[in-house]
Amino acid sequence: VSTVNTGVVLARRPAGRVTEDCFRLVERPVPEPGPGEVVVRHLYLSVDPYLRGRMDGAFPLDEVVQVRVVGQVAASRHERWSEGDLVWGFLGWQEWSRVRPSGEAVGIEDRLWPVDPAHGPIAYAISALGMPGLTAWVGTFDLGRPEPGETVFVSAAAGAVGSLVGQFARLAGARAVGSAGSAAKVAHCVDVLGYDAAFDYRECRSVGALVEALRTTCPDGVDVYFDNVGGPTLEAALRCLNAFGRVPVCGMISRYEDPDDPGVKGLINVLAKRATMTGFSIYDHLHRLPGWLPRMAELLRSGRVVYHQETWQGIGSVPEAFVSMLAGGNVGKRVVQVGDDPTSGSTAATSSAAAGS
Ligand SMILES: NC(=O)c1ccc[n+]([C@@H]2O[C@H](COP(=O)([O-])OP(=O)(O)OC[C@H]3O[C@@H](n4cnc5c(N)ncnc54)[C@H](OP(=O)(O)O)[C@@H]3O)[C@@H](O)[C@H]2O)c1
Numbered sequence: 001v002s003t004v005n006t007g008v009v010l011a012r013r014p015a016g017r018v019t020e021d022c023f024r025l026v027e028r029p030v031p032e033p034g035p036g037e038v039v040v041r042h043l044y045l046s047v048d049p050y051l052r053g054r055m056d057g058a059f060p061l062d063e064v065v066q067v068r069v070v071g072q073v074a075a076s077r078h079e080r081w082s083e084g085d086l087v088w089g090f091l092g093w094q095e096w097s098r099v100r101p102s103g104e105a106v107g108i109e110d111r112l113w114p115v116d117p118a119h120g121p122i123a124y125a126i127s128a129l130g131m132p133g134l135t136a137w138v139g140t141f142d143l144g145r146p147e148p149g150e151t152v153f154v155s156a157a158a159g160a161v162g163s164l165v166g167q168f169a170r171l172a173g174a175r176a177v178g179s180a181g182s183a184a185k186v187a188h189c190v191d192v193l194g195y196d197a198a199f200d201y202r203e204c205r206s207v208g209a210l211v212e213a214l215r216t217t218c219p220d221g222v223d224v225y226f227d228n229v230g231g232p233t234l235e236a237a238l239r240c241l242n243a244f245g246r247v248p249v250c251g252m253i254s255r256y257e258d259p260d261d262p263g264v265k266g267l268i269n270v271l272a273k274r275a276t277m278t279g280f281s282i283y284d285h286l287h288r289l290p291g292w293l294p295r296m297a298e299l300l301r302s303g304r305v306v307y308h309q310e311t312w313q314g315i316g317s318v319p320e321a322f323v324s325m326l327a328g329g330n331v332g333k334r335v336v337q338v339g340d341d342p343t344s345g346s347t348a349a350t351s352s353a354a355a356g357s
Pocket of ligand 1: 131132135157158159160161162180181182228249251252253254283326327329330332333334
């Protein structure tokens with residue numbers, strides 16, 4: 001058993017585009033649990049777009065970056081948790097962590113949630129069966145509320161959240177249309193995820209070209225635009241929105257690294273179309289996880305919903321996995337495996353430089 005706990009800290013704040021040298025690997029001793037504490041061996045780490053925003057100020061320098069982790073309790077001096085329990089929590093880009101688990105009243109970084117392998121692959125607790133999955137669910141069904149025959153358009157359509165939105169739209173009887181950043185992703189959307197149509201937004205050099213692509217792929221207009229990217233795509237979608245259209249605003253990744261955000265033109269379309277734009281944060285919906293999980297697990301088990309996950313290997317691959325995900329290198333959800341998965345026999349590469357999907 002290793003005695004070294006390698007972690008990834010934020011070494012400096014990014015100026016515009018984040019680069020791998022914004023991060024540094026640190027080695028610390030594997031922690032021991034004190035009274036009321038638990039030590040978790042990390043198995044899978046998440047890389048998420050929202051982390052980029054926090055790197056501008058919220059995350060302290062020289063501390064391990066806080067992210068969602070699937071792990072296994074290695075030692076416990078807490079009555080609720082036992083050695084061997086599978087858990088997830090906001091435990092950070094590192095191989096081990098010490099947690100003093102607390103109730104819901106305290107910050108989420110002090111909480112552990114159980115992971116039930118009966119629901120599906122345990123790594124899904126930070127993807128399809130976790131926050132990205134619930135985000136797609138809440139945004140589509142609660143805010144988008146697609147009706148049979150309507151058209152749902154989603155951007156970042158091949159990603160962790162978007163890949164589910166298109167499939168949920170189809171479950172509701174709607175047409176699903178997606179935009180993504182390469183021909184391979186467009187093919188993935190249509191051939192694997194079952195989108196009715198998709199287009200490569202990088203081929204569209206102007207808002208006008210995006211509008212053209214939307215008019216071609218959504219001949220009856222857009223009833224729901226699930227926004228993951230903001231910027232020109234949002235502008236074009238507002239122009240193509242039908243009367244009483246709904247726009248769940250999930251993310252604006254095209255603006256996360258742009259300090260000179262030029263804003264969105266054409267907001268008058270919200271008025272003209274009597275549209276509803278609703279920003280939402282999944283943190284406000286975490287209490288729904290236990291009730292939602294069995295339904296989502298059944299959709300995956302039955303094959304009615306498919307999910308694509310890329311697994312990178314080794315703590316040393318985290319900076320590259322994160323930076324290239326922001327640039328569009330991922331298809332589906334990207335996670336980094338740092339420990340042997342006790343439920344699948346999937347072993348983690350120990351080399352800190354090993355990467356690849
Ligand atoms: N509201 C919430 O509670 C909540 C929760 C989770 C996620 N989110 C948001 O949901 C969105 C998707 O997150 P995710 O975890 O599913 O990530 P993801 O889609 O798996 O990965 C991010 C993708 O964004 C696309 N992208 C990057 N730069 C872009 C740009 N300038 N214009 C358009 N697309 C760009 C890239 O795909 P392409 O190759 O297609 O460019 C990249 O693969 C993000 O905005 C995230 O912040 C919000």
